[in-house]
Amino acid sequence: MIHLKRVLAAGLVFTALSACSPKEVGDVSLGLFTTKDIKIQTFNDPAIPGVTCHISHVEADLSLADPSDMSIACRQTGEITAAMLSKIDKSKSGEVIFTASKSILFKHLKIRRIFDADNRTLVYLSYSTKESAGSDKHSLTTVPLWGSQAWQELEAQQQAAKAGK
Secondary structure (H helix, E strand, C coil): CHHHHHHHHHHHHHHHHHCCCCEEEEEEECCCCCCEEEEEEEEECCCCCCEEEEEEEEEECCCCECCCCEEEEEEECCCCCHHHHHCCCCCCCCEEEEEEECECCCCEEEEEEEEECCCCEEEEEEEECCCECCECCEEEEEEECCCCHHHHHHHHHHHHHHHHC
């Protein structure tokens, strides 16, 4: 029994610490007779600070596991340069840029950044690492680089490559 209490306490501390990284900008109650709230948090892409993301997810107080539903929206809120893009993972699976624990049983909300080079667009995918009610919950948003310094630099590189052929 004491071991179980320690595991639960460690899980709650881990959940609290992992939820601290983004800033909470909204908290909406789902009703008078429920302990569930929709939390809205914001954070900047760590490698591309010119991108701000907002995520919403349900937090269920008094529960060992939060629901898997979530939503994400990311927008360009500052400069994006080719130098920033040169430092990101450009593989098809991209890279995880955010993780938050959603239960003590290894369920996490993750956000992954993928670069769509053909369309010069950053793709942000939020997803749950555990299937819920037969469904893998996920949400997608994109940040086109159109009009950014990165777009102009990539365009110049492409034109130089064409001229060199």
